Amino acid sequence: MNEIGIVFAAEFARKLRSRVYLVATLGGALMVAFLVEAPALFSHATLDSTSDIVLAGPPALRQRAAALMEAKADFRVVASLDRLPKPVTLAFLDAHQKAAAALELSDAHHKLHVDVYPRDLAAYDEIEFRVLIPLSIEVATGLPSAEVTPALKVERVIHPLDRKFVDAKSATFAHGVAFGLIFILYFSIIIASQSVMASVAEEKTSRIAELLVATISPVNLLTAKTLAAAALALLQIGVWVTTALVLLPRAAVSLAGSQSALGPDSGAQLLAFDPGELIAFAIFFLLGFFQYATIYAAAASLISRTEDLGSVATPVILPVVGAFFIAQFTLLQPNSPLAIAFSFVPFISPFVIFSRIAISLVPWWQIALAVAINLATVAVCFYLGGKIYRVGMLLYGNAPSLRQVWAALRA
């Protein structure tokens, strides 16, 4: 076994047995179980969206529908057209004050029919159809709705604009899953990177580094440590995802049942998310982790006492926290120009591009470009982080000045 393998095996075994790792793994599994079981996270997260609506259809229907919808403060009809263009696109909605949806009304054999083109399936609010129920009654009976028992349903067909999801429920569910995965991504990167940081600090402060550096090159040492931490993190994530997969069918059935207005779909349908999502998760986890872990390791190598760990940890934690929040905003607007731009920004990209992949159809070239940029970033991080680590591991006393760090980078 070469030296990287020896360090990897020892590091893996040592950390696997550590109490911190076991607690984090089991605690994480419990947290995942809680998130999966908390239906509010999935079912109520999107009910409060305000809708700007484009209405189309025969003038009489349109005017009546507009009156009904605008009577509710949640809706604003931003455009009223005879008919919608075919196909309806996001650009069309953008052109109409970034409307949340376009609705085309028609009277089909005395039944109100609504073709719905929502911007975001998950954010699309079913309550709109309850608003239109009086109109449906009037169309069906020719009588004012007040004189008829409101028992009829609005017949409607939803047309997903990005074709990622088949209906609002699966979109909502995917948002929940995406949120969970992004949280795991954030949590795992933080934990695994800090594990590398703590390990480096332990070896530095206990002077084990002197023994190691005499027998193994610093770059190989750093490589082995980060690989071991990545393997441990993937194992941990495996436990969490397995927990989620065991509990999700029940949660999905429960979710389907809770949204009775949508009809009798089974929970199994909701689980039909792309397994490629998990592959994307693994890829962007590793790319993100290696970027952060090398920076964390380099930072840890600069301290001489474990008490100083906090002072170097804070500046390097900020980017990952920032990336996590940007990913949350991306879930709301996955194809906004800012979200697309952040997909290619090192350190932030793994979170943002994964958020977009999870809830929308991202062009393949954007994914490929993001992977390429992240790979390049990992290479640069290993090169620069390795240089700082090599110098920092053997520096004792006061923390080196920025000038010394710069000199190490130029060496």
Next chain:
Amino acid sequence: MLVVERVRRSFGAVEAVRDVSFTCAPGTVLGLLGPNGAGKTTTMRMILGIYPPDAGSIAWNGRTIDRELRRTFGYLPEERGLYAKMPVREQIEYFARLHGLDERAAQRRTAAWIERLGLGEYAKRTCSELSKGNQQKVQLACAVVHDPVLLILDEPFSGLDPLNAEIMVECLRALAEGGTTLLLSSHQMWQIENLCREFCIVAAGTVRLRGSLEELRHAFPTRSVKVAPDLPAIRAAFAACGAGEPLAEDGALTYVLPAETDFGALLRAAVAAGDVSDFERREPSLNEIYVHALGNQGAAS
């Protein structure tokens, strides 16, 4: 043979090692002595490749020391370098593997050293559960488990009680008898004097003295003579030979005389002066040689 030739190393404005040269023949135990900050640890780290020298060269058997060669060396640093939460057996095996042993050989040698150092009952415990003395034994096992050709020990007796220090001395002596070259630093003069055959005294980054104890003693400028009883006639006989004021203690007189003094003539003069019950010429101890070599700096440290 280890050849260190005119090495120099600075850290920023601090010149830790200015000019250090020495050689160490195979199987030799060389004591590197000097006050704190003399450059001993930096010199050792340069030999181990932890720091490259700014100038000068270091070679083992004529070959520049690279990582492959360094794997055949052992190192026991001054500050203990052990994983606190790793069990003793696993820790020793890990360092054996890092020094190039395969898994089976690492397990075999680890078991042998655990037995030899009396660590059997602690083998499954983590290092944080051990006493300082036992941690030092584990550290030694980690340094020697791969049977190094050169073993470098920085203050190996630091913090050890007399019993554990003696065990350490015995182990090091056995390693030297087995052909391992030892380079060690220590402030425990009596232990280092018993253990080492060669010495190199450094101060302020330069070599002040080097050689075997016999060579160092031979070069020492004075000798002390203890004579008893304390009689005026004996004092007069010594004064006639040019001796200075003696130190009187417990009915005996101790004189410090130039090394080239004719001690035979002095003995005869003393016997002629009175009934001499004791006459002892003392060779300088390593501690005296060390203090003399360092002058004021040695006294300060």
